[in-house]
Amino acid sequence: MMMENLTWDEFEKIREEISTVIIPIGSIEAHGKHLPLNTDVLAPIEISKRVEGEVRKKGGDILIAPPIPYGHSFVLNVYPGTINVKAETLRAYVKDVIEEFAKEGFRRIILMNGHGGNIYPLIEASEKVAENFDVEVWIINWWIDFREDILSVCSSQGHAGEDETSVILAIKPELVKMDKAKGEKRTTKVRRIRRDIGLELFPDGVNDDPSKATKDKGEIILDIVSKKITKLILGEKDAY
Numbered sequence: 143m144m145m146e147n148l149t150w151d152e153f154e155k156i157r158e159e160i161s162t163v164i165i166p167i168g169s170i171e172a173h174g175k176h177l178p179l180n181t182d183v184l185a186p187i188e189i190s191k192r193v194e195g196e197v198r199k200k201g202g203d204i205l206i207a208p209p210i211p212y213g214h215s216f217v218l219n220v221y222p223g224t225i226n227v228k229a230e231t232l233r234a235y236v237k238d239v240i241e242e243f244a245k246e247g248f249r250r251i252i253l254m255n256g257h258g259g260n261i262y263p264l265i266e267a268s269e270k271v272a273e274n275f276d277v278e279v280w281i282i283n284w285w286i287d288f289r290e291d292i293l294s295v296c297s298s299q300g301h302a303g304e305d306e307t308s309v310i311l312a313i314k315p316e317l318v319k320m321d322k323a324k325g326e327k328r329t330t331k332v333r334r335i336r337r338d339i340g341l342e343l344f345p346d347g348v349n350d351d352p353s354k355a356t357k358d359k360g361e362i363i364l365d366i367v368s369k370k371i372t373k374l375i376l377g378e379k380d381a382y
């Protein structure tokens with residue numbers, strides 16, 4: 143059920159019947175020269191929709207809230223098109239949004255996150271709400287939580303890398319420029335924070351080799367991830 147299509151009185155009825163709401167959260171940022179700026183919004187929306195479909199197949203229902211597209215992206219802010227929201231702004235904004243859903247009566251609020259820079263602000267926002275409301279907040283970072291599954295499909299993963307590029311090929315192939323899909327994995331032993339560190343760690347906005355990405359790999363990843371999340375939501379025993 144897409145919240146954005148409901149009227150207020152339809153919503154009023156639905157909140158009585160549905161206890162779980164998913165809020166997709168992304169970022170608008172550089173993803174190499176081959177992926178669109180809203181890559182991190184597309185993936186969590188698609189996963190949320192697939193989860194909804196799977197839950198329905200099993201006789202249940204969940205609500206998908208409108209997405210929060212802008213996220214915290216300090217590192218990639220060295221590239222044009224990255225619209226960085228400060229961590230404290232995102233934390234306060236997301237806290238208000240979660241709190242509103244808690245007040246509307248939802249007992250399980252799932253933040254379907256598409257972007258690494260959002261993780262700490264989302265945890266802090268969720269903790270603040272959980273202190274005052276009787277809710278459980280889930281933060282799903284699909285590329286981390288299901289890393290093992292992803293690496294059974296892809297030879298590597300990373301920002302604008304093989305996994306993410308495959309997923310966007312499965313969602314919106316017309317937006318992917320595979321002739322420009324190149325890059326390499328770069329890591330550092332410890333976290334280093336510097337204004338222009340993104341130029342070093344994410345050359346052209348990439349940190350992985352995306353050249354082996356395919357639509358089929360993306361389909362498999364989306365399928366596994368959404369089915370596993372569905373099992374978690376429904377509390378099925380073999381969810382892991």
Ligand SMILES: [Zn+2]
Binds near residue numbers: 173181302306
């Ligand atoms: Zn991304």
